Amino acid sequence: MQLVIITGLSGAGKTRAINVLEDIGFFCADNMPPMLIPKFAELCSQSDGKISKIAVVTDIRGGNMFSGLVDSLDEMKKNGYRYKILFLDCRDDVLIRRYKETRRKHPLVDSENASVENAIAVERVMLKKIKSMADYVIDTSILSTAQLKERISALFLEDNSSGMxxxxxxxxxxxxxxxxxxxxxxxxxxxxxxxxxxxxxxxxxxxxxxxxxxxxxxxxxxxxxxxxxxxxxxxxxxxxxxxxxxxxxxxxxxxxxxxxxxxxxxxxxxxxxxxxxxxxxxxxxxx
Known part of the structure; x- marks a missing residue:
């Protein structure tokens, strides 16, 4: 079973990424709490081969639950599940511009992080460890939708897990x-x-x-x-x-x-x- 875990900065393009994977035949789930990923992988593995490629997005929208991602990954390793981590990165100025254009609220904007700039800085700290564990890092700062699709398709259209x-x-x-x-x-x-x-x-x-x-x-x-x-x-x-x-x-x-x-x-x-x-x-x- 091919399992891809998508994470990264809010606004970096994770939704676009999972849409690309869905288009090339992955069974996809968005905004999944980390603690559920091992169970989700187990259920898919019991589908008698009907679900052989799955992708999940997990990020800081899960709040405090996101801190359990590393433990969930360790659990899957112990259970023999192979996975790849795709991390989407982006420059701060581009993220700020995207939030202004869409007028959406950053998940970490609150009374402590009143500005998008502060929220992005806090998020980078939270994601530092998981970024260091990622198999693939894509910076979407100046990538068009078509270029991002090309990059992701090249990575996962065929199972490249056996080689570089x-x-x-x-x-x-x-x-x-x-x-x-x-x-x-x-x-x-x-x-x-x-x-x-x-x-x-x-x-x-x-x-x-x-x-x-x-x-x-x-x-x-x-x-x-x-x-x-x-x-x-x-x-x-x-x-x-x-x-x-x-x-x-x-x-x-x-x-x-x-x-x-x-x-x-x-x-x-x-x-x-x-x-x-x-x-x-x-x-x-x-x-």
């Missing part, structure tokens, strides 16, 4: 570093297609840009050294127990050089039998 998933993410430094990145490579030192009129409107997904970027010896050498480092570190991360490795490759705008490198790295890993996806965070930003 490498997320090769391209990004633009001018839009900020990806907070979930495990490794970051800066390819801004390489020749930039942006300054060529015929290449500027295209991206690293186009053959003309791809061929241009890799036509330079320094680019090919840089890519080779990245591959060597991934080959060396991937077994170390696997032995550590990581389920996902986010390799972020950045250029100025996240459209040309970084996209080319992310595509090449994911292709290289797939050819070696490693589950890898290419994810281009900022490729459409300047359209």
């Amino acid at each position: 998933l490498v997320n090769c993410m391209s990004f633009g430094f001018k839009y900020g570093l990806p907070s979930e990145a495990d490794l970051v490579f800066d390819v801004r030192c390489l020749p930039n297609p942006f300054y060529y009129d015929e290449l500027k409107p295209k991206s690293g997904l186009d053959k003309e840009v791809h061929d241009f970027v890799l036509s330079f010896e320094e680019s090919r050498t840089f890519l080779s050294k990245i591959k060597d480092l991934i080959d060396f570190t991937l077994p170390l991360y696997t032995n550590e127990g990581k389920s996902q490795l986010v390799v972020a490759i950045g250029c100025t705008g996240g459209k040309h050089r970084s996209v080319t490198f992310a595509q090449e790295l994911s292709k290289y890993l797939n050819e070696k039998g490693i589950i890898a996806i290419a994810n281009h965070r900022d490729i459409t930003k300047d359209r």
Whole structure:
């Protein structure tokens, strides 16, 4: 049975996440108290295989009950239930803006935490331990609904629980570093297609840009050294127990050089039998 436990900051997109999982065949439950998760898993396991993929959202809406999540996870481990934790994160300024736009009340806003800012700060402290335990962390600060759906589908459309998933993410430094990145490579030192009129409107997904970027010896050498480092570190991360490795490759705008490198790295890993996806965070930003 594939069990996904979704948690994270209020306003970070947990409802969207569980909707995506429901669309790809998961039996889903929202706002479940942690103490009920082991029982829910037990009931689903007794369905004679009819319910093989389940996902639950649990978060601080449960009030004091949420503090029992770690104990519930320990209980499931003792009972032999395998699970993955998906943690949704988001920048404070984006969360504040979302609450202003929706005019919804943050679950922790009360007489002690009168502002959304204070409530978010308190929530981060409450979630610190469970975030450190998460198998997957996704920062939704600048992800569109479609991008979030793509990320989650890549993680759970197939059961990747038996191996490491490498997320090769391209990004633009001018839009900020990806907070979930495990490794970051800066390819801004390489020749930039942006300054060529015929290449500027295209991206690293186009053959003309791809061929241009890799036509330079320094680019090919840089890519080779990245591959060597991934080959060396991937077994170390696997032995550590990581389920996902986010390799972020950045250029100025996240459209040309970084996209080319992310595509090449994911292709290289797939050819070696490693589950890898290419994810281009900022490729459409300047359209």
